[in-house]
Amino acid sequence: MNFDDFVYLVFLIFSILFGQFYRQIENDDKKKKIGALVGFLIIFVVSNLHILHILITILVNALIILYIDKRFCHIISFIFSFSYLIFFRLTAYFDIPYPPSHTNLIQMILTLKLVGLAYEVNTGIKNARTQETDKSSEVLKLDIKDIFYYSFNYIGVLTGPYFKYKTFLEHLHRPFYKYDNPKKAAMEKVFPWIPIFSSIFLLTEYCWPIEYTQTEEFKTRSFLYRYWYIWPTFLNFRMRIYIGLLLSEVVCIMGGMGVYPVFCKSRPGHGPTENLDQLDEICKAESDLKITQYDYETVHSINFYGTELEPTLRQGMKNWxxxxxxxxxxxxxxxxxxxxxxxxxxxxxxxxxxxxxxxxxxxxxxxxxxxxxxxxxxxxxxxxxxxxxxxxxxxxxxxxxxxxxxxxxxxxxxxxxxxxxxxxxxxxxxxxxxxxxxxxxxxxxxxxxxxxxxxx
Structure with a gap:
């Protein structure tokens, strides 16, 4: 395991542990401020002065989302965010020090969140103008502080998963996190999978390092061995991603992000898809909240059963x-x-x-x-x-x-x-x-x- 992976793992574990405190904060205003402060500190620790890239991205996108015509703000946000993402990765050509790898991860997920927010705003306005009643894409009321709170919240700030602004709002205002069983849900993600995946990762990293493909000795191997080598290296690649994504889901679970009743039939990234009126009603009845079953499908990032066992590329990618x-x-x-x-x-x-x-x-x-x-x-x-x-x-x-x-x-x-x-x-x-x-x-x-x- 290299140093970057170690730092990545440390902050994942910290975020998981901090979630036990974070989910106990009942005051919405205090909760979003503490979540953003912790996220800011994580970014600053791994980025130092390179945090300026993050601040520029958030500020410019906030101005685009708030002040550009809502019919076009999503297009402008997309063009700016991806242009800046490219510039961010080419700073060495402008005599600007290249950002750390972890800052790159932060910039990646931030790009999705801010462009996604612009799309949410555009969709909400479009539905309002066409008089469509889609509770999953209502008109969002935003100010610049809301955008900063969403962007800096510690949950997913370094690793993802992507979640919509609406999901962020509901984790603050909906009471579901008080009635789910986060430790049980987290343990189902961790055991036995994290130990298994970690063991396979370390074994393949040691026995079949990808750098070996560039050595003179590798050239002397038989064609079949050279070609077969893609299998253990891809296995190592998958295990590394599985570990990161599963632990990222645990961060969300412990922080109460993306928890909804099972009857909502939530989908990854999107959130609840059915029975939205019932979702509003259940929030008013504590007795119903106590007996309702909950899931974290909204922040479900990886279905490794589907990735491994579905027979087609198309199905495999849908589970990744x-x-x-x-x-x-x-x-x-x-x-x-x-x-x-x-x-x-x-x-x-x-x-x-x-x-x-x-x-x-x-x-x-x-x-x-x-x-x-x-x-x-x-x-x-x-x-x-x-x-x-x-x-x-x-x-x-x-x-x-x-x-x-x-x-x-x-x-x-x-x-x-x-x-x-x-x-x-x-x-x-x-x-x-x-x-x-x-x-x-x-x-x-x-x-x-x-x-x-x-x-x-």
């Missing part, structure tokens, strides 16, 4: 970093004007958000092509009309999914284009040729199937 997936779907995919290119646009924005390293674009850029090929083979292997045994089709699709993800994730982990090309040269860019073959062969089989069905 789900609150960020929600933001991408809501703010980019659904709003992009050209349906033909919205998947590419969403993946491009995802790449920009993750960083300026070429490896992010190479990795994320592979996904749309993988989805095109996958859709063909879903029709072949997961369709009854092809008479492929269901279990066999599932196993083949699962293998292909993990193979593709592992190959793409290596570029994400190596980051630098020189290192990426060095590795891909060592395996002769096998996945590119394999994907082309699968596309052509899959199209042939599908055409034969359709011809058979027409003549049947």
């Amino acid at each position: 970093n789900m609150t960020v997936q929600y933001w991408l779907a809501t703010c980019i995919y659904k709003r992009f004007p050209n349906k033909q290119y919205r998947t590419f646009a969403t993946m491009f924005v995802s790449g920009v958000w993750h960083g300026v390293h070429s490896g992010y674009y190479i990795s994320v850029g592979m996904i749309p092509f993988g989805l095109i090929v996958e859709d063909i083979w879903v029709e072949i292997l997961l369709s009854d009309e092809f008479y492929v045994p269901q279990k066999l089709g599932y196993i083949i699709m699962l293998f292909l999914k993990m193979q593709f993800f592992s190959y793409a994730a290596l570029a994400f982990s190596l980051k630098d284009v020189t290192k990426i090309i060095h590795y891909y040269n060592l395996v002769y860019h096998w996945m590119i040729f394999f994907t082309i073959f699968m596309f052509r062969f899959g199209r042939y089989l599908v055409e034969r199937k359709r011809k058979y069905l027409r003549n049947k």
Whole structure:
């Protein structure tokens, strides 16, 4: 474990422990001030003077959201926030010291929160003008202090998950956090998964370090070994993300963020989706609040069962970093004007958000092509009309999914284009040729199937 990971872990544990005190604060005004103060101190400790980037991002976005026409504020906020995010990562070219890696994490989640807030404001105004009654996107009444409290709140300030401003408001004003069972919910996240994932992470980090792919010794290994190496490195990558996201969820649970009654059928990132009138009514009846079941689906970031066991790329991605997936779907995919290119646009924005390293674009850029090929083979292997045994089709699709993800994730982990090309040269860019073959062969089989069905 490197030093940055250690610092990351320390602040996660601190935030979990602090949540036991934070959730006991009943005064809303005091609670949001203390939450913002603690978040500010965390940012200052890891960022020092680089906190200026955070302050600039919040202040400019606050001015955009409050004073720009609400019909366009979300577009202006998006352009500014992502432009500043790119500048933030290129400061060395302007003779400005490069920010610490943890400040980069803060800037990433802050970008989603502030752009997401602008979209919330735009949606609320749009619904009001069209007289739509959507309780999940009401007109927000904001001032600059509200935006600072939301931006600096310690929950998720360093690690995420993404949660809407409406979720932030309701964690202050709704009484649900007084009646749930946070310790039970937190223990279900921690045990046995964190010890298992940590053990696998440390083992793979020690036995199959990704830096080994750049050594002279690695070149002497057989082709099969060099290609197989993407499997343990991707396993290490997944374990690291699983640990961080699960602990981030525990921070939310202990702080009372994103807790709602089960009957609301909350979705990651979005919050409650059903029975919203009943949600208002139950807040007035303490006897009902005591017997109601609660969940934290609103801040649920990772479903590792789905990530590991769903047989397709599309399903796997939907279960990965789900609150960020929600933001991408809501703010980019659904709003992009050209349906033909919205998947590419969403993946491009995802790449920009993750960083300026070429490896992010190479990795994320592979996904749309993988989805095109996958859709063909879903029709072949997961369709009854092809008479492929269901279990066999599932196993083949699962293998292909993990193979593709592992190959793409290596570029994400190596980051630098020189290192990426060095590795891909060592395996002769096998996945590119394999994907082309699968596309052509899959199209042939599908055409034969359709011809058979027409003549049947």
